[in-house]
Every structure is written in C-alpha cells, then in structure tokens.
Amino acid sequence: MSNKKILILPGDxxxxxxxxxxxxxxxxxxxxxxxxxxxFGHLGGAAYDAEGHPYPESTQKAARAADxxxxxxxxxxxxxxxxxEVRPERGLLGxxxxxxxxxxxxxxxxxxxxxxxxxxxxxxIEGLDILILRELTGDIYFGQPxxxxxxxxxxxxxxxxxxxxxxxxxxxxRVAFEAARKRSKRVCSVDKExxxxxxxxxxxxxxxxxxxxxxxxxxxxYVDNAAMQLVRRPKQFDVIVTGNIFGDIxxxxxxxxxxxxxxxxxxxxxxxxxxxxxxxxxSAPDIAGQGRxxxxxxILSVGMMxxxxxxxxxxxxxxxxxxxxxxxxxxRTGDIAAxxxxxxGTREMGDAIVAALRRK
Ligand code: NAI
Ligand code: MG
Numbered sequence: 354m355s356n357k358k359i360l361i362l363p364g365d366x367x368x369x370x371x372x373x374x375x376x377x378x379x380x381x382x383x384x385x386x387x388x389x390x391x392x393f394g395h396l397g398g399a400a401y402d403a404e405g406h407p408y409p410e411s412t413q414k415a416a417r418a419a420d421x422x423x424x425x426x427x428x429x430x431x432x433x434x435x436x437x438e439v440r441p442e443r444g445l446l447g448x449x450x451x452x453x454x455x456x457x458x459x460x461x462x463x464x465x466x467x468x469x470x471x472x473x474x475x476x477x478i479e480g481l482d483i484l485i486l487r488e489l490t491g492d493i494y495f496g497q498p499x500x501x502x503x504x505x506x507x508x509x510x511x512x513x514x515x516x517x518x519x520x521x522x523x524x525x526x527r528v529a530f531e532a533a534r535k536r537s538k539r540v541c542s543v544d545k546e547x548x549x550x551x552x553x554x555x556x557x558x559x560x561x562x563x564x565x566x567x568x569x570x571x572x573x574x575y576v577d578n579a580a581m582q583l584v585r586r587p588k589q590f591d592v593i594v595t596g597n598i599f600g601d602i603x604x605x606x607x608x609x610x611x612x613x614x615x616x617x618x619x620x621x622x623x624x625x626x627x628x629x630x631x632x633x634x635x636s637a638p639d640i641a642g643q644g645r646x647x648x649x650x651x652i653l654s655v656g657m658m659x660x661x662x663x664x665x666x667x668x669x670x671x672x673x674x675x676x677x678x679x680x681x682x683x684x685r686t687g688d689i690a691a692x693x694x695x696x697x698g699t700r701e702m703g704d705a706i707v708a709a710l711r712r713k
Contacts, residue, residue: 355388356388356389356390357388357389357390357420357421357662357663358389358390358391358392358418358419358420358421359379359389359390359391359392359419359420359421359422359423359658360391360392360393360394360412360415360416360418360419360421360422360423361375361376361391361392361393361394361422361423362393362394362395362396362397362412362422362423362424362425363393363399363425364396364397364398364399364424364425364426364427364441364636365397365398365399365425365426365427365428365429365431365432365441365636366426366428366429366636366637366638366641366642367425367426367636367637367638367640367641367646367699368397368399368424368425368426368427368636369425370641370642370644370646370648370699371425371426371632371646371647371648371650371651371699372423372425372651373699373700373703374648374651374652374699374700374702374703374706375423375648375651375652375654375655375703376391377703377704377707378652378655378672378703378706378707378710379391379655381707381710381711382668387668389663391423392415394411394412394415394416395409395411395412396408396412396424396427396441396444396445396448397427397428397432397441397442397444397445398427398428398429398431398432398441399427400412400444401432401435401439401441401444405439406439406444407427407439407440407441407442407443407444407445407447408443408444408447408448408451412444412448413448413451416448416451416452417451417452419627420627420662420663421627421628421629421630421658421662421663422448422452422628422629422630423629423630423631423651423654423655423658424629424630424631425631425632425636425651426631426632426634426635426636426637427441427442427444427445427636428440428441428442428635428636429441429636429638429641430638448629449489449490449621449629450490452623452627452629453490453623453624454489454490454621454622454623454628454629455488455489455490455491455521455524455525455621455622455623455624456486456487456488456489456524456525456528456620456621456622456623457486457487457488457489457600457604457619457620457621458484458485458486458528458532458619458620458621458622458657458661459484459485459486459487459604459607459608459617459619459633460482460483460484460485460617460618460619460657461481461482461483461484461485461587461604461607461608461610461611461617462481462482462483462611462616462617462673463478463479463480463481463482463610463611463612464611464612464616464677464680465479465480466680466681466683467611467612467613467616467680467689468612469691470612470613470689470691471609471610471611471612472609473584473587473610477584477585477586477587477588478587478588478610478611480588481587481588481610481611482536483587483588483590483591483592483593483607484532484536484591484592484593485592485593485595485600485603485604485607486525486528486529486532486592486593486594486595486600487595487596487597487599487600487601487603487604488517488521488522488525488595488596488597488600489597489600489621490521490597491516491517491518491521491596491597492515492516492517492551492596492597492598493513493514493515493516493597493598494597494598495516495597496513496514496515496516497514497516498512498514499512499513499514500512515549515551515598516551517551517554517555517596519554519558522554522555522558522559523558523561523562524624525594526542526558526559526562526563526594527562527565528594528622529542529592529594530562530563530565530566530569532592533566533569533591533592534566534568534569535660535666536591536592537591538568538569538570538591539569539570539571539572539590539591539592540563540569540570540571540572540591540592540593540594541571541572541573541574541579541590541591541592541593541594542555542556542559542571542572542573542574542593542594542595543573543574543575543576543579543593543594543595543599543603544556544573544574544575544576544595544596544599545575545576545577545599546573546575547575551596555596556573559571559573559594576595576599576602576603579593579595579599579603580602580603580606583603583606583607583610584606584610587607587610604633608633612689613647613688613689614633614634614650614688615632615634615646615647615649615650615686615688615689616647616649616650616653616689617632617633617634617650617653618630618631618632618633618650618651618653618654618656618657619631619632619633619654619657620654620657620658620661622661622662626661626662627662628657628658628661628662630654630655630657630658630662631651631654632650632651632653632654633650634650640687644698644699644700645686645687645698645699646686646699647686647687647688647689647699647702648686648699648702648703648706649676649686649702649706652672652676652703652706653672653673653676655672656668656669656670656671656672656673657669659672671710671713672706672710674709674713675706675707675709675710675713676706676709678709678713679702679705679706679709682705682709683695684697684701684702684705685697686698686699686702
C-alpha cells in the first residue's frame with residue numbers, strides 16, 4: 354500500500370512556528386511505522402512572496418494530488434496593502450473552492466484544567482465536547498442574485514439571496530450523522546424554519562437523511578435559541594449541523610467557551626473525506642517570531658486529519674490524550690497561563706506533547 358500524502362502549507366507569521374511542532378508529531382508517527390509522507394508548499398502571503406500569487410499553480414497541483422492538507426494560518430499586516438485578488442485570504446478561499454471543501458468541522462473541547470480561562474462558569478463548561486458542523490460553500494454568502502439597486506423612492510438598497518439546494522443540504526447532513534455515529538450519537542440541526550423558506554427545505558432534507566441513521570437522535574433548534582443555549586447549557590449538544598452563515602456565528606461563539614483560540618483545531622472536508630486541517634486562529638502577527646505561539650490547535654488538527662481522512666480515530670485519540678496529559682502536567686504557553694503560572698514557548702510545548710505521545 355502506498356503512503357498517504359500530506360501537503361503542508363505553513364503560511365505566514367506564526368504559521369511556520371506552529372507547523373514545525375505539528376511536523377514533529379508526524380515524524381514520530383512515521384517513525385512508528387505509519388505509512389505517511391509529506392511535502393511543503395506555499396499558500397497566502399508566503400505564496401505571494403515566492404510565486405506572486407496566493408494560490409499558485411504549484412500549490413494547486415500539489416493540493417489536488419494530496420490525500421490531506423495541513424495548513425498553518427495566512428495573512429498579516431505585510432500583505433494588507435496588496436490588491437484584493439492577490440491577498441492571502443484569496444488563497445484560502447481559492448483552495449477551499451478548488452477542492453470542494455464544503456463541510457467545516459469545528460470541535461469545541463474544554464480542557465478542565467483551563468476552565469478558569471473561560472468567561473463562563475467552570476461547571477457550565479467542564480467536560481464540554483461538542484462538534485459544530487458548518488456548511489461552507491453555499492448559503493447567503495454565495496447565493497445569486499446579489500447586488501445594489503435603487504428603490505422606487507430613490508433609496509440605495511443592498512440585497513443578498515439565501516440559497517440551498519436539497520443535494521447541498523443532504524451531503525452536509527450525512528457528514529453530521531456520520532460524525533455523530535463516532536461520538537455520542539446526537540445531532541441538533543439549527544435553522545430558522547419559522548421564518549425562512551431555505552430553512553424549511555433544510556429541515557425537510559435533514560429529517561429525510563435521518564431515516565438512514567436510526568441509531569442517531571435528531572433534534573431541531575432555531576438559530577437564535579441555539580446562540581442562547583450555547584452559553585447557557587452548552588453540554589446539551591453533541592453534533593450541531595447548520596448552514597454557512599449561522600455556522601459562522603455559532604462556531605465563533607462556541608470557540609470562546611474553551612478559553613484560548615490557540616487550542617482549537619478544524620477540518621474542512623470534500624465529498625470523499627479528503628480534507629484540509631488547520632487551527633481556527635489566524636497568523637497572530639503580534640506574537641510572530643517570538644516563539645510564544647501555542648501549537649496545540651495545529652497539533653490537534655493533525656489528530657483530526659487521522660480521524661476523518663485516514664480513518665484512524667485511534668491516533669486522533671492518542672494525540673488528544675497526549676495534549677490533555679501535557680495540560681494536566683501544568684505546561685502552559687502564554688495564552689493559556691493563569692497569572693503567576695510558569696510559561697513555556699512554542700517549541701517546548703511541541704516537545705512536551707511529542708514526549709507524552711511517545712508514552713501513549
Ligand atoms: P488571530 O487569530 O491571528 O489573533 C487573535 C489574537 O489571538 C492575537 O492576540 C494572537 O496573538 C492570539 N493568538 C492567535 N493564535 C494564537 C496561538 N496559536 N497562540 C497564542 N496566541 C494566539 O486573529 P487576527 O489578529 O484577527 O488576525 C491576524 C491575521 O490572521 C489577519 O491577517 C487575518 O486576516 C488572519 N487570519 C487568518 C486566518 C486563517 O488563516 N484561517 C483566520 C483568521 C485570521
Ligand atoms: Mg471567523
């Protein structure tokens with residue numbers, strides 16, 4: 354059997370720093386005999402610097418050929434003055450669209466030792482483990498028509514169109530039910546069915562798909578209530594599935610339940626579970642080059658890659674356990690340290706996780 358091919362795109366600012374630690378994890382797994390290999394490419398500002406385009410042809414070819422992609426983060430002040438079509442975010446949108454990455458998975462996992470870092474009460478978030486699944490390529494962000502016009506009485510007006518087809522809803526719903534099967538077997542579909550036609554169709558299709566998953570419990574919730582429930586009693590959820598715009602907002606809300614943005618991984622999958630894996634945070638220009646960035650989100654993204662694209666949930670569990678162990682041992686980068694706690698750097702955190710992983 355041939356090796357699984359991983360394309361690594363470190364990106365900009367802290368991107369290469371956190372990626373170096375994720376690579377240590379890959380090296381350990383390869384040395385243990387996992388059939389993986391990887392190569393490096395450019396995306397975002399780094400790609401613009403090297404090849405004049407944020408998603409250059411060399412990266413396109415490598416991305417299409419890879420089984421999975423590991424991304425750091427792109428963007429930063431150095432690139433803020435560039436014309437829109439070559440800005441780093443263009444690289445990100447380009448690769449998502451090119452690869453058809455329609456399913457965005459964002460786990461929100463609380464580390465109990467860090468519960469003090471959350472803005473919520475300890476008992477509300479202790480043991481929290483939810484997965485938000487956001488549809489990524491449809492909805493009001495892409496629906497036509499959109500634009501500007503002038504109303505009959507002479508006022509400027511902007512308009513967008515919320516839009517979902519049944520196949521688009523069906524495929525994201527299937528990802529949700531499959532994911533729930535590997536977890537606590539509960540899906541909550543979030544919509545605005547009382548008001549929106551798109552949501553009426555969404556609910557119908559999700560109910561249909563649920564018939565293929567009798568072992569998974571399906572509930573429905575309006576998005577405004579979901580926003581409230583996420584901060585009131587987040588542990589009631591297992592998998593949340595929702596459209597692009599609702600998911601954008603709810604997933605950012607959920608990420609704040611866990612304390613630091615430096616902890617949370619994500620996956621974006623296509624129809625064959627090929628995926629791009631990345632921390633949810635950005636390139637953190639304010640701490641770049643100082644060896645202070647937290648590599649945990651990127652390392653947990655490696656775990657998600659093994660779980661969802663390589664079908665190796667066992668390795669994902671080992672990585673999760675190693676990260677938990679290191680946090681339990683009191684290792685803290687600056688973003689997760691409480692006042693007075695000793696702080697370690699990016700490299701020390703990576704090394705500690707690799708050492709813990711070696712023992713698991
Ligand atoms: P950011 O996520 O880069 O930083 C927000 C705050 O969190 C900063 O104070 C930063 O130091 C801190 N932070 C982020 N990651 C951290 C880590 N691993 N360890 C410790 N602290 C961490 O968001 P910001 O500042 O709004 O954006 C900076 C740049 O990143 C912008 O150019 C933005 O466009 C880009 N960006 C890229 C994303 C991506 O590549 N997917 C996502 C979000 C932003
Ligand atoms: Mg966002």
